[in-house]
Amino acid sequence: MPGSAQWVRDMHAILGGKVHLYRRGDSDNWHCSAFLKGKDRRKSTKEESLPLARQIAEDWYLELRGKARANILPEQIEPVLPKRPRTAKQTAVPLGLKRRMSFNEAADQFTAEYGVINQGEVSERWVAGHQSRLGAHLRPYFADKWCDEIDGGAAQAYRLFRMKNGRTGKPPARNTINSEITTLNHVLGTAFREGAIHALPDLSPPFKSSNKVGVRPWFSPEEYTVLRKATADNARKTRREEDHWYAEQLHDLILFQANTGLRPDESKNLQFRDVAMVRDEGTGELILEISVRGKRGVGFCKSMPGAVKPFQRLLNRPKWTPRGRKPTSRKKLAEWEAMERPAPILPKPTDIIFPGTYLKLLNKILTQTGLKFDRDGNARTMYSLRHSYICFRLSEGADLYNIAKNCRTSVEVIQKHYASHIKDLLDASAINTRRPRRRPQREEVRPK
Numbered sequence: 001m002p003g004s005a006q007w008v009r010d011m012h013a014i015l016g017g018k019v020h021l022y023r024r025g026d027s028d029n030w031h032c033s034a035f036l037k038g039k040d041r042r043k044s045t046k047e048e049s050l051p052l053a054r055q056i057a058e059d060w061y062l063e064l065r066g067k068a069r070a071n072i073l074p075e076q077i078e079p080v081l082p083k084r085p086r087t088a089k090q091t092a093v094p095l096g097l098k099r100r101m102s103f104n105e106a107a108d109q110f111t112a113e114y115g116v117i118n119q120g121e122v123s124e125r126w127v128a129g130h131q132s133r134l135g136a137h138l139r140p141y142f143a144d145k146w147c148d149e150i151d152g153g154a155a156q157a158y159r160l161f162r163m164k165n166g167r168t169g170k171p172p173a174r175n176t177i178n179s180e181i182t183t184l185n186h187v188l189g190t191a192f193r194e195g196a197i198h199a200l201p202d203l204s205p206p207f208k209s210s211n212k213v214g215v216r217p218w219f220s221p222e223e224y225t226v227l228r229k230a231t232a233d234n235a236r237k238t239r240r241e242e243d244h245w246y247a248e249q250l251h252d253l254i255l256f257q258a259n260t261g262l263r264p265d266e267s268k269n270l271q272f273r274d275v276a277m278v279r280d281e282g283t284g285e286l287i288l289e290i291s292v293r294g295k296r297g298v299g300f301c302k303s304m305p306g307a308v309k310p311f312q313r314l315l316n317r318p319k320w321t322p323r324g325r326k327p328t329s330r331k332k333l334a335e336w337e338a339m340e341r342p343a344p345i346l347p348k349p350t351d352i353i354f355p356g357t358y359l360k361l362l363n364k365i366l367t368q369t370g371l372k373f374d375r376d377g378n379a380r381t382m383y384s385l386r387h388s389y390i391c392f393r394l395s396e397g398a399d400l401y402n403i404a405k406n407c408r409t410s411v412e413v414i415q416k417h418y419a420s421h422i423k424d425l426l427d428a429s430a431i432n433t434r435r436p437r438r439r440p441q442r443e444e445v446r447p448k
Contacts, residue, residue: 012140013104014054019061021045021053021140032057037068051165054140094148098195103142103150106191107134113190133183137162142184147191151201155181159205216417217378218387219258221395223371228254230369234361245320250358250365252310254385259307261389261407264382266294273349275311292408299408314353318344358382390418 012021019034030053033042043060045053093100111134115127141158142150162180163171181203191197219227231254235247257267274291280302288303288311327333347353359382366372366380373379386407393403400419404411 011143012050012054013143014057014140015061016135017139019057021050021057030057032060034061034064036064049165051167096198097148101147101191101194101196102144103147103187104139104144106147106187106194106196107139109194110187110190114186129179130183130186133180134187137180138184138187146196147188148197150184150188152203152206155184155201155203156206158184215374215376215378216387217374217376217380217384218391219371219380219384221392224258224388226369227365227371228258230365234365242320245317246356246358246361248313248317249354249356250361252314253354253358255310256307256314257382257385258389258392259304259310260288260290260301261386261393262290262292262301263294263386266292267354268352269293270353271349272315272347272351272353275353277308277311295408301406301408315347318346319351387418390414394419 008022008024010023013019014021019032021030021032023030028048030045030047030050031042032045032053033040035041041064043057045056045060047053047056111131114130115124118127138158141161142154145154159177159181162177166172185200185203188197188200188203192200228251231247231251235244235251238244238247253267256262257264262270270290270292274293276289277286278289279285280287285305286308287305288307290301290303292299292301327336362382363372371380390403390407394400394414400411400414404414407414
């Protein structure tokens, strides 16, 4: 089409490539296009802001989908303008590269390879996280840009764009942007293996000073006592049969987590055959030896003596067998009460120790007791019990290496996130030492 103002520029794909956002020539307004029912359909969003235009385009596409189902789509469709063809200078392969790859091409290859190569090594949720970050943010921003043109400056411009264009009106969390940069680095790594870039660029943020020491949310001994008593009171006061079973399970889960230091996913995968009660040779106390399967594969853990009684209660607690909803009429209620209850079934060695989920009940109790957030505003979760276990062990003078080995983590992580704020690790006698003062000795000189 004649005139440079008619050419399409700044193309962004949203909704998995079903809708495209673009600007024409020198215009700052965003337009959207989609292919539906065999025709190309276009509309102007009349917005200069990309996030606002994205929302309008999503609503417009969903409205088109509804009209398509009802067979009321309009017939007059404006043709989509062609893209500006790449010049010979743009398509030429730079010296030293085997080929040129656009970001979308490298992202497609990374998505096809990552889940297959790492099958069994990473969770499906982790793989889906990379795909989600690509589809929601990275693909719309970089689109068809050549991978060899993406460097540290482009990554910094992306950070700035994300900080200024948060979806909810506020900038995303720093960890969210760091995860997106990690996905970007994986895509560029794919391009590097294909010979499309000379070397992996440095994507680390500039102006980076020393990080603030992060204190992970945990329960102090006094707060843990409040939580433990609250879950015990909740189990006693709960009357409904099914709710009472879950309340007792949650109370034992709290005690079990705080005395073993397991991760929540490790506790969720735990079976009764993975736990053995043994008498420790060193202390002579009854403890649990646990075969752990979770984030770091297979490992082992030795619990505190406080985990034995909760585990014994779990062993002797029958499985929950629902009898259905309690009827309201007198006749049916009498029949329901006269029904013979099934014999209690104790758990088998292959049964999961903590079936189901306890998040809603835990959050309810944390909110009621005022323990949901710590003084820094960090939300406490089931993971906070693991942090509490590590802090309790450090406060009691346990060895860093043995704690790291028992918790299947590294000494560096414990030193950075736990040992830095435990006051009991500071030896006041060594800190407040004083050099002894020596009195000056005066030599008397007598006259001869």
